Amino acid sequence: MRIKPALASWLQIGPLATVLTLFFGVPVVVVIVVSFFDFDHTDIVPTFILDNYQEIFSSETTGRLYLSSLKFAVIVWAITLVIGFTLANYLVFHVRSLLIKIGLFLLCSVPFWTSTIIRMISWIPFLGRNGLFNTMLMNAGLISQPLDFLLFSDFAVIVAYVHLFTLFMMVPIFNSMARIDTRLIEAAKDAGASRWTILREIVLPLCKSGIALGSIFVVTQVMGDFFVVKVMSGGQSASVVSALQNEIAALQYPPAAASAVVLVIVVVMMVAGILRVVDIRKELAS
Amino acid sequence: MHNTIHNGRPWTFYALTLAFLLFLAFLYGPMLVIYILSFQGPEGGLTFPLRGVSTRWFHELVANGRGGDIVGTFTRSMELAAAVAVITVLMCVSAGLGFRRRFPGSGIVFYLAIASLVMPGLFVGLGVSLIFQLLGWQTDWRESGLGAQLTWTLPFGLLVMFAVIGRFNRSYEEAALDLGATAWQRTREVTLPILLPGIIGVALFGFTLSYDEFARTVLTAGSENTLPLEIWAMTTNVTSPTLYAVGTVTTLVSFTVIGTALGSIALIQRRRSRHAAASLESVLANPVQATDHGRRPAMPANAQNGSIELVAVTKTYTPGAPPAVAGLDLKVAHGAYCCLLGPSGCGKTTILRMIAGHEFPTSGDVLIGDRNVTGLAPVDRGTAMMFQSYALFPHRSVIDNVAFALKIRGISKDARNATARELLEKVRLEAFANRLPSELSGGQQQRVALARALITNPRVLLLDEPLSALDEYLRLRMRGELRRIQRELGITFIHVTHTQLEATAVADVVVVMEQGRIEQAASAREIFLQPRNAYVARFIGGQNVLSGSVERLADGRAVVQTGTGARVEVPLAGMHVAPGGTVFASLRRDRIAVRRLGTGEARRELHNSVTGEIHTIENQGSYVKITIDLGDSEEFVANVPEEHYFMDPIDIGDRAVATWSPGDVRLLEDRPSAGSAAMAQPSPIAA
Known part of the structure; x- marks a missing residue:
């Protein structure tokens, strides 16, 4: 007896599809529905109102929050892109021994496996007013007063983001770079291209899909973050999601749902924008 | 003589090395600081150098002194992470294999997974907790945490499986089917072992992502925290050495898990090669004992007639497109050496695969030995196939590869190894019985593939471009060898090639094809004259x-x-x-x-x-x-x-x-x- 191939495939992906539908698909729909509900201080009231959305678009905090989140997203994206591309380029094209290559790659990825919150926290004793960095600079006589902008500032937020998310950028770029046939580089060298030209004309276009994939990871992570901003800015900055979290903490579910829907629309538009520039399906399929 | 070897490294190499080291310092520096600070002296505080060394902060964790329940949350997190890892592996391996076919709806599920991956975690958590609230369900942290975390680990695991399966050669599975494996045996004996390192990778992802998951869990865990939530609660006091002690402990746990996973991957690889090395020694120590040539092979001989007939066979891959094979009729007598010759895309491989049972005709019939085999599975046809890339199972020794079909049929180890040795002698590879395929040259691999195909006593041997991976010298030698073996066995050979000289050198019947049609089928001499x-x-x-x-x-x-x-x-x-x-x-x-x-x-x-x-x-x-x-x-x-x-x-x-x-x-x-x-x-x- 032969099972029809389409049926066999459905049986194989069925469990995964079910879980994703139940715990992702349905919740998305529920959030969208609830965003039109009303609420009082104890309960959610099923009805259809647009007040939640009106409030979001009439409040000037919304614009400020999005601006702040977008600012972080763009800065972190640019920094992780430069670092990720440089490191991947180094590992793929400059390290010759395969063993050393794997070893260095593992060294980069090991911190990724440890707790995100701990990794973020670890910057506090380092960057603090009496932290290691200020102590070192003072002992070296470079500064007489501790630097205050290091911790509980936008600077600290960006440092923590870069620390947490560079790997998300580096790994996809590394993957697509590793797939480039080194003979292409040799051919370009034979044609007289400089290292810089090779990078710009050969390497960069061929790892576009990796860059796009990494960009999607980094941008969505930053846009969805709330704890880094909260801790590292010392409460001075806020992000879209940290405001959302406050609403949830106050049990204001319908306005929280509306903010979440608006956020997701923005994020999806950003992802769609990246996908418009680069087709990553090829990268995912292979 | 004094020779200096000039390495020829450009200055960019040194600049990039420096940049790389700086990045490592950036990555590890602050983490090392907190590991050190977790051993701060009993008075606490952030001071450099430390005011003494103590383990007080670790004791506080266990002693539950700070109002938190680190031990309880740690246990819960480990439990949850283990469950998430197991479920992620099961679902992702199954789905990864399922996604290899294109089928209606596959795109929707794929994009659902991708969407789940890029969605802000708190959004997903909000949705899940809203559902429970609207339904009025009191859920445990187990079920709700599990559900929310799976939306994060499943897409990741799926992407890892895609990467692993993308490198997996489908012909391994077809070879297993050819040799008589059922779908389940094929998965257990071939697919899963070859994918094993990747599967461990998925488990590692599942475990560590769950163990560290925060944004999706925070709204769904209920009153009982998981470890990241507990750590989050502790961040109200960011200068507490207890917090750093948690950091040290969780890092140790992470490293233990990663170490175990990576170590087991390395062990699998090494055991495979050490097994090969050890058995090579045993081969050198005890030369193969001559086996009894007169003994009948363990397999019941298939029906002796290996004639092949294709009747009006048409194969269309995509409806509307021109057919790969169009209304083709062909008769090949039993014991003939037949070459299907044509440029790439002419349909010759499709015909071969339809005779093998790896493709089914859109219309028309395939007869082997006057029996209609059109809908039959490969193993029921009495054919054997030698794949273009040989498809030798990379995780099995040469003799295990050759004996695979007999193992599937439940023949005892001694009996099947004896038969396999006979065949290895026939292809003059008895000294290599315990090596792994990767330790053989291309020509030797090809002979192993031949021996493996012949062990079922097929009446028809199907060869898909058997010589294309060999260099010119070996190609000429092996094509003579193929002809010799075919004569010796007296069975039908169907050999697909795009090289005219190869076809005319070996074949009794040359079938020249173009665009799914036969242009001429005749002896090499007749075709030439x-x-x-x-x-x-x-x-x-x-x-x-x-x-x-x-x-x-x-x-x-x-x-x-x-x-x-x-x-x-x-x-x-x-x-x-x-x-x-x-x-x-x-x-x-x-x-x-x-x-x-x-x-x-x-x-x-x-x-x-x-x-x-x-x-x-x-x-x-x-x-x-x-x-x-x-x-x-x-x-x-x-x-x-x-x-x-x-x-x-x-x-x-x-x-x-x-x-x-x-x-x-x-x-x-x-x-x-x-x-x-x-x-x-x-x-x-x-x-």
Whole structure:
């Protein structure tokens, strides 16, 4: 007896599809529905109102929050892109021994496996007013007063983001770079291209899909973050999601749902924008 | 002598190395600081250097002194992470395998997974907690945490599986089916073991992502925290050494898990190669004992008739597109060596795979030994297939590869190894029985593949471009070897190739194919001496194709005037042609004499000769291949014995006359109508 191939495939992906539908698909729909509900201080009231959305678009905090989140997203994206591309380029094209290559790659990825919150926290004793960095600079006589902008500032937020998310950028770029046939580089060298030209004309276009994939990871992570901003800015900055979290903490579910829907629309538009520039399906399929 | 080896590293290398080291310092520096600070002296505080060393902060964790319940949350997190890892592995492996086929709805599930991956975690958590709230369910942290975290680990695991499966060669599975494995046996014996390192990777992702998951869990965990939530609660006091002690402990746990996972991957790889090394020693220590050649193989012989018949077989891959094989009929007698010859995309491999049972015809029937096998599984057909890349199972030794089909049939280890050894002797590889396929050369791998295919006593052996991966020298040796083995076994061989010389060297029957049709099926000699049409003549080589219109008919011959004005006599051999019609004829290249056109010698209107400029000259050893440009698009080649050529070497650019006898010209069956000019176009000749 032969099972029809389409049926066999459905049986194989069925469990995964079910879980994703139940715990992702349905919740998305529920959030969208609830965003039109009303609420009082104890309960959610099923009805259809647009007040939640009106409030979001009439409040000037919304614009400020999005601006702040977008600012972080763009800065972190640019920094992780430069670092990720440089490191991947180094590992793929400059390290010759395969063993050393794997070893260095593992060294980069090991911190990724440890707790995100701990990794973020670890910057506090380092960057603090009496932290290691200020102590070192003072002992070296470079500064007489501790630097205050290091911790509980936008600077600290960006440092923590870069620390947490560079790997998300580096790994996809590394993957697509590793797939480039080194003979292409040799051919370009034979044609007289400089290292810089090779990078710009050969390497960069061929790892576009990796860059796009990494960009999607980094941008969505930053846009969805709330704890880094909260801790590292010392409460001075806020992000879209940290405001959302406050609403949830106050049990204001319908306005929280509306903010979440608006956020997701923005994020999806950003992802769609990246996908418009680069087709990553090829990268995912292979 | 003093030699310095110049490494030739550009300055960019050193600059990038420095940048890389700086990045590592950036990555590890702050983390090292907190690990050190977690051993701060009993008074606490952030001071450098430490005020003494103590383990007080670790004691506080266990002693539950700070109002938190680190031990409880840690246990919960480990429990949850283990459950998430197991479920992620099961679902992702299954789904990864399922996604290899395109099927209705696959795109939706794929994009659902991707969307889940890029969605802000808190959004997903909000949705899940809203559902429970609306339904009024009191859920445990187990079920709600599990559900929310799976939306994060499943897409990740799926992407890892895609990467792993992308490198997995499908022919391993087809080979297993060929050798008689059921779908389940195939998955257990072949697919999963080969994918195992990747599967461990998925488990590692599942575990660590869950163990660290925060944003999706925070709204769904209820009153009982998981470890990241507990840590989050502790961040109200960011300078507490207890917090750093948690950091040290969780990092240790993470490293233990990663170490175990990576270590087991490395162990799998090493055990495979050490197993090979050890058994190599044993081979060297105890040379293989001669086995009893007279013993019957353990397999019941399949029905002896290995004749093959294809009846009106059509295969269409995409509806609406031209079929890969179009209404094809073919008969191959039992015990024949048949080559399917044609350029890539002509449908020859499709035919092979339909005979094997790896593809099913859209319409028509496949008969083997007068039995209709059209819908049967590969194993029920009495065929065996040798794959183009050999598809030797990389995780099994040579002898385990060869004995695989017998293992599937439940034959005892001693019996199946004895039979496998007999076959390895036949292909002269008995000394390599315990090596892994990757430790053999290409030619040796090919012989292992042959032995593995033959162990089921097939009545038909199917070979998909068997020699294409070998270098020229081995290719020539192995093709003789294949012919020898086929003779010895007396079974039917179907051999797919795109090389004319390979086909004509080994085959009893050569089937020349083009665009899903058979152009000619006959012995190699017949195809060479009497090609049916211009396509066959061009593809087989050794023939020039001449075309022109029939001027007159006389003595069973047609006098044909070609496009360049030459007049050629073509024996009709009983065929009918109409005066004025266009005909094609082939002319043997080795029966043409070429001489220099004397200076001042006018171009004479002789029959059976052409005049042109020498275009290329290639010395082929025993003969010289001369291409003459006649002024039309058709290639005209004369293969002149070297001693004739070197008596008066003629050079490129010289004008020459080529002459031949009408007995070496054959009339071809092409009769183009006015509209089908395509027939006159020269086809690309496969190398």
